[in-house]
Amino acid sequence: MKRGALLLVAVVLAGCGAAKDEPAPPAFTVVQEAHAGAKAPPPAGRYLTARVLKADLFIIARAEGEESISKLKKAGADRVISPYRIGAVQIAQTALRPAVVDFVEIATSSDNLELSIEEIHIQQDSPMAGRPLSEVTQRDKMNVVVVGIQHAHGHMEFNPVASTVLQSGDHLIVLGSAETLKQFERSAR
Secondary structure, eight states: OOOTHHHHHHHHHHHTTOOTTSOOOHHHHHHHHHHTTOSSOOOTTOOOOHHHHOTTOOOEEEOSSHHHHHHHHHTTOSEEEOHHHHHHHHHHHHHHOHHHHHHHHHHHOTTOSSOEEEEEEOOTTOTTTTSBHHHHTOTTTTOOEEEEEEOTTSOEEESOOTTOBOOTTOEEEEEEOHHHHHHHHHHHO
């Protein structure tokens, strides 16, 4: 997953219905040439971007250095990941808050069957839309903990109060067992 542009193109091609045994379209060749450090640009008209192939694609890019972060964002990446920054933050957090780091690792590990963390999208026709959090997370029925809500307008609310009314487009960040999270997600549809 650390191949940047090549991974991105593979995702784009999968989203556009290209079969595995079909030859790569020109866009793939262009990215390969650019990624291999080709000196000359491809002929005019061969510049295709991921957004042209799939307009609603969520693009994640890997930055090699701090200076490339802003360039990748300007180029259209929705998120830019810097492995060096992530590593530095992880080291600092481990030194300052080792129990928190251990908890997050357990909660996000696919090996853990007791606790998982998931993102649940509240769609427009969801029975949860327009209802307070207290109604949809009744602990005696669902046994999940909503630790955050990324509202449709972008604001992230941490530890939301029970009276928070859920809206379509919200994303709930939820802790629970894998099974209860599946049930909770089904009830959100």
